[in-house]
Amino acid sequence: MKTWPILIVPFAEEAASSWVDRVCRTFRAPWEEISRTWCRGPLSDVALDAGRAPVDIETMAEVSGVDQSSLRSMFLESQFRGVQRALHLKRGTIEERLGWQSWQPSDSLPLLRACPVCLREKGAFYYRLSWRFKVIRTCQQHKCWLLFANQVGDQARFRGxxxxxxxxxxxxxxxxxxxxxxxxxxxxxxxxxxxxxxxxxxxxxxxxxxxxxxxxxxxxxxxxxxxxxxxxxxxxx
Structure with a gap:
């Protein structure tokens, strides 16, 4: 089993699906190719972030070169245990229970919200797990609004x-x-x-x-x- 030639370390509070997206963009490869060694079965961004995907963390660490604790920190169980406990008490799909939508933006409906300052500081397009909750509208670190993908350059809106x-x-x-x-x-x-x-x-x-x-x-x-x-x-x- 080969380790990826480039080490791509997760950012603080990054969502697992965001990290996989960055890996895919770096190696110009689809999700299926990147995840086939450490995920058995279909993989979606929602299931991955919520820890419901059949992921082998040990194999993921071996292939990516990232330590297991850093990988585990990207999932719901690590960052939002209160929600994880509540999910076990409810029925229905993850999407129905959390209300999350896919992160993939479109021309008509840019679903992704992000902090412009976070993106600028990291020099990369990524998203934090907390940004998936639609009730959260701000970045606590930079004291600004989260904006949709097509608004991240609008200085007045995110500092207003x-x-x-x-x-x-x-x-x-x-x-x-x-x-x-x-x-x-x-x-x-x-x-x-x-x-x-x-x-x-x-x-x-x-x-x-x-x-x-x-x-x-x-x-x-x-x-x-x-x-x-x-x-x-x-x-x-």
Whole structure:
């Protein structure tokens, strides 16, 4: 079994499917060719990131030259254990439960959202696992918006903070990320179950804090509230 000629190390918090995409672009090879030695059966980006694909981590490490701990860090189980535990209690496909869509963008519907500063710093096109959650809208590291693939050059949009809108979103996303990871939220010195945060607290906070910037009936507010409620239902027993 040959090791790849170039070592491609995962970035911090990178999604497994993003790493495989970078490997494919580097070697100009399709997913099937890159993954055939360490994955038995069909492979999709959603199943891979959620840890549901039949992946042999030991073989993946041997072929790629990347240590096993770095490879495991790219999966849902490592980064968001709260969600992973909730998934075991629910039925349905991974897509139905998480609401994830494929990362592959199109001309009509660019599904991929990313932090422009992260991409610029790494000098490569990649995505973090947290960006797959549609309820997350900001980059906590760079304090900016996540933008769709066709907007990453729009400086005004990702740094804009009219009426403190971005600051509100950053604060709410921070709690939501903690909730997705730990299965509970720390809010106003209280510990809340994940279902309560997403179903009862987050939607009215979004509506109240952002109504000064967008009207309450704005599609963006309705969309993010719906995503919050969907995640809340995921955590309900």
């Amino acid at each position: 903070d009219a009426c403190g809108f971005l600051a509100h979103a950053l604060a709410l996303d921070k709690i939501s990320l903690q909730t997705l990871s730990e299965g509970k939220a720390i809010f106003s010195d209280a510990t809340l179950p994940a279902a309560r945060w997403f179903l009862k607290f987050l939607p009215p906070l979004i509506t109240h804090l952002e109504a000064d910037y967008y009207p309450k009936h704005h599609p963006g507010i309705r969309y993010i509230c719906a995503e919050s409620e969907r995640l809340g239902r995921l955590f309900k027993s």
